[in-house]
Amino acid sequence: MSNPTPKSGRTELASIGEFGLIDRLRAKTVLRNASTLRGIGDDAAVIDLPGDECLVVTTDMLCENIHFDLTFHPLAHLGYKAVAVNVSDLAAMNARPEQITVSLGLSNRFSVEAIESLYEGIWAACENYKVDLVGGDTVSSQSGLVISITAIGRVNKNKITYRDSANKSDIICVTGDLGAAYLGLQILLREKADYSANPQMQPELVGKDYVLRRQLRPEARTDMVYELADLGVVPTSMIDISDGLASELLHLCHQSGLGAQIYEDKLPIDKESYDVAINDFKLTPSVCALNGGEDYELLFTIRQEVFEKVKNHADLSFIGYMQEKTAGVNMRTTGGNQVEVQAQGWTHFKK
Ligand code: ADP
Ligand code: MG
DSSP: OOOSSOTTSOOOHHHHHHHHHHHHHHHHOOOOOTTEEEOTTSSSEEEEOSSSEEEEEEEEEEEBTTTBOTTTSOHHHHHHHHHHHHHHHHHTTTOEEEEEEEEEEEOTTSOHHHHHHHHHHHHHHHHHHTOEEEEEEEEEOSSSOEEEEEEEEEEEGGGOOOSSOOOTTOEEEEESOOSHHHHHHHHHHHHHHHHHHOTTOOOOOTTOHHHHHHHHSOOOOHHHHHHHHHHTOOOSEEEEESSOHHHHHHHHHHHHTOEEEEEGGGSOOOHHHHHIIIIIHOOOHHHHHHHOOOOOEEEEEEOGGGHHHHTTOTTEEEEEEEEOGGGOEEEEOTTSOEEEOOOOSOOTTOO
16 A cells, blocks of 8 residues: 655545545544534534434435446436435434435436436435435536435434444344345346347346345335334444445444454345355355445444343344454354454445
């Protein structure tokens, strides 16, 4: 890796990566308003309101050929996904979504009907997550379709779940299952390559419905925000899994000043994902679960005392516990080895 600050004074983005860049920007950012309870560094910013609740704000941008490929991503699914990934960041704060704005970079390659298809998905997500589309911006783009969404939600002040507030011995929980979205993407990329080599080829998508859906039309786990509230459980920390479990667990550990112990045999993997990983790609399913991105499940920690309340929840897995920082972030493999958890999630600028 090159020196981050060479003599020329030019630092390559690749040398510090996305997270290094965000850390640098955060360190130099001045907050001036007492109402800014939390700025850069969590899944969403937290803004004070009079009364019991806070406002929570997040924004995410999707760029054509970086985050999606229109040769296989139907526009309606893309619109749905663009909303879901933002609502997911609100869920990670334990917040309920209320409003979104949608900004588009467009070229005249798109017809009005195509943009309306995109909005069919956006409107469907608004209906599903009970949010109002309240504005946005439309500009022209020469570098493909760009979709930037901002989502606003609310959460009770004593129920906000940050990334930096896990405690030693807390139990680490994951919603749903992991790795499917990555495997869905691998299927789509494989079919695209086969089709360009031979346009007569019929796509082989039978038995892949789940992994394809997880990639093309993921859901935010807002349902879990409501369920945890019903169970009377407030996680001690929470993050959504957009870049892969390993990367997100390291964020929770790093920001909470702790280590973690997880277990490979506790990682939740769906049967179809398991079969696709092994049969189609000769990949280890747990590696897909740890490092595959875009599952949009929630990773959170709870105090041991509340385990009784959640232990029978069908859609939760308990994958390990938090420990002293000096003990490291490790996974016990199915074979009984202890390995260090390393982030191999999306490092956009790294070569
Ligand atoms: P997530 O994966 O949850 O969307 P990110 O890794 O994108 O989170 O961002 C982490 C934090 O950095 C968030 O608080 C986000 O608002 C902030 N952030 C990301 N990019 C920028 C930027 N260009 N300027 C300021 N803050 C940023
Ligand atoms: Mg997030």
